Amino acid sequence: MKKEDLLHAMNDIDSSYVQDAQKADRKTGRRKFLPAGIAAACLCLVVGAGLLVYGTGRADRQNREPAAPTLPLSKDPQKNPGGDLQADSAYADYAIVQASYPECAPYPDAEKFGDASQGADDYKTMWANWSKQRERIGQSEAYRDGLYPYYGATMKEFLVSDEKVNRTYSPLNLYMALSMLAEMTKGNSRAQILELLGVPDIAAVRERASALWIANYSDDGMVSSILANSLWLRQGDEFNPGTMQTLADTYHASSFCGEMGSEEFTQAFRAWMNAQTGGLLEEQVEGLSLEPEMVLALVSTIYYRAQWQDIFLEENTREDIFHTADGDITCDFMHQEKYGVCYQGENFSAIRLSLEHSGDMWLFLPDETADVNDVAAGDDLLKLLRSGGDWENRVSATINLAMPKFDVVSEINLIDGLKAMGVTDVFDEYAADFGSLKEDADGLYVSEAKHAARVSVDEKGCTAAAYTMMAINESGYFEPPEEIDFVLDRPFLFALTGADGTLLFTGVVEEP
Numbered sequence: 001m002k003k004e005d006l007l008h009a010m011n012d013i014d015s016s017y018v019q020d021a022q023k024a025d026r027k028t029g030r031r032k033f034l035p036a037g038i039a040a041a042c043l044c045l046v047v048g049a050g051l052l053v054y055g056t057g058r059a060d061r062q063n064r065e066p067a068a069p070t071l072p073l074s075k076d077p078q079k080n081p082g083g084d085l086q087a088d089s090a091y092a093d094y095a096i097v098q099a100s101y102p103e104c105a106p107y108p109d110a111e112k113f114g115d116a117s118q119g120a121d122d123y124k125t126m127w128a129n130w131s132k133q134r135e136r137i138g139q140s141e142a143y144r145d146g147l148y149p150y151y152g153a154t155m156k157e158f159l160v161s162d163e164k165v166n167r168t169y170s171p172l173n174l175y176m177a178l179s180m181l182a183e184m185t186k187g188n189s190r191a192q193i194l195e196l197l198g199v200p201d202i203a204a205v206r207e208r209a210s211a212l213w214i215a216n217y218s219d220d221g222m223v224s225s226i227l228a229n230s231l232w233l234r235q236g237d238e239f240n241p242g243t244m245q246t247l248a249d250t251y252h253a254s255s256f257c258g259e260m261g262s263e264e265f266t267q268a269f270r271a272w273m274n275a276q277t278g279g280l281l282e283e284q285v286e287g288l289s290l291e292p293e294m295v296l297a298l299v300s301t302i303y304y305r306a307q308w309q310d311i312f313l314e315e316n317t318r319e320d321i322f323h324t325a326d327g328d329i330t331c332d333f334m335h336q337e338k339y340g341v342c343y344q345g346e347n348f349s350a351i352r353l354s355l356e357h358s359g360d361m362w363l364f365l366p367d368e369t370a371d372v373n374d375v376a377a378g379d380d381l382l383k384l385l386r387s388g389g390d391w392e393n394r395v396s397a398t399i400n401l402a403m404p405k406f407d408v409v410s411e412i413n414l415i416d417g418l419k420a421m422g423v424t425d426v427f428d429e430y431a432a433d434f435g436s437l438k439e440d441a442d443g444l445y446v447s448e449a450k451h452a453a454r455v456s457v458d459e460k461g462c463t464a465a466a467y468t469m470m471a472i473n474e475s476g477y478f479e480p481p482e483e484i485d486f487v488l489d490r491p492f493l494f495a496l497t498g499a500d501g502t503l504l505f506t507g508v509v510e511e512p
Contacts, residue, residue, distance in 0.1 A: 168507025261292030307461035345380035406512035
């Protein structure tokens with residue numbers, strides 16, 4: 001590359017990304033030098049011959065002491081995930097692009113303001129700012145109905161099972177990961193993903209993903225609904241600059257570059273995932289690795305926490321019997337008497353519990369002659385969710401609710417399910433078309449597609465997290481992963497919606 005071409009390419013880079021990367025480097029308190037043969041610092045995006053070159057990650061890694069392998073994380077699921085990339089050297093040293101996230105006006109807590117007129121004025125201003133921020137929830141309304149075919153297909157694939165085990169997943173999180181995967185592909189590989197997502201073209205994917213992100217991202221001190229995406233890149237590889245820019249701008253994807261297969265890079269990868277999911281999925285994250293044959297790992301996460309609008313009193317929690325397929329068990333049931341609406345659908349009855357300044361948790365109880373699979377595979381569950389409660393077969397009454405506390409965790413190997421829904425080419429090294437990701441994309445394919453989710457409910461509210469990880473490999477290295485059954489427990493369904501009605505989490509509790 002000619003010198004003037006290199007300078008011109010560097011001038012085309014969004015300066016905010018370079019500044020962010022420089023900030024991260026300064027946080028480490030040391031200067032980095034690269035060998036003379038490498039044309040650009042690893043914290044710059046260098047464009048050459050139509051490709052974006054993500055440098056070598058860290059300079060001369062063999063001659064330096066390894067960084068701390070893990071990020072200290074709180075075990076308390078009520079703590080917010082640690083989203084400050086710059087503040088943690090466990091993965092900040094590998095950053096080459098840092099995503100910007102929506103600014104959230106803080107929730108106006110009246111107890112923090114005095115009775116003085118100045119305090120009242122400040123409170124009114126804060127309330128006005130927060131209320132204006134809430135208006136963005138409506139941005140995804142135009143796309144809401146178009147999501148239900150996707151919801152139905154994925155629920156039937158990932159919730160319906162003959163195994164009497166707990167199962168849960170995040171439709172929104174999987175949607176974001178598949179949208180990013182679509183950006184990297186071309187031809188039939190992309191067309192199969194778009195068909196599952198229910199959109200006509202990649203422009204529609206971007207519009208919908210952006211609207212869903214804006215509507216469902218919240219970190220205002222009252223509700224945590226934190227979405228994050230990242231790309232983990234093999235050092236020395238060249239990637240299409242337009243695609244990488246789109247992933248940063250539209251999907252808020254941070255990028256990290258390092259030595260695939262090194263323990264240090266894998267630990268940084270795990271630290272980032274644990275930070276973004278509040279430590280709720282540490283056990284599942286520990287099973288993930290960045291292998292030498294990986295060219296890129298795509299990760300999407302969501303962390304959610306909100307309290308009930310009407311909390312359950314702890315003194316009303318008492319042991320009771322839960323009937324599982326394998327027999328009765330004793331567990332803690334929360335009790336609440338409330339006036340509300342009970343909905344009747346085909347094979348089930350349902351109620352919903354509102355979450356403070358967020359969405360709802362819907363609870364679906366199968367009829368005694370029905371099974372949870374009948375409800376999950378039927379049409380009425382999604383029709384009821386889509387109606388928002390505007391349902392003909394309903395009755396208002398005093399409801400004596402008895403609800404078990406539960407903590408449901410699932411791990412899913414997505415490959416078989418996605419293939420069953422028509423997304424096949426990306427998993428075939430001969431058919432996959434990753435032409436939007438790299439110029440020399442022959443032989444690239446998705447070798448791993450894993451999802452994990454956890455939903456926990458107690459007297460105060462709901463805490464949940466999920467991740468989707470997809471690994472893009474070069475052919476010739478990979479041995480197919482062995483199939484693993486992830487066993488959990490028993491029979492009722494739940495669906496957690498965001499403030500705009502987006503289906504954030506859904507699952508089956510076979511045993512709480």
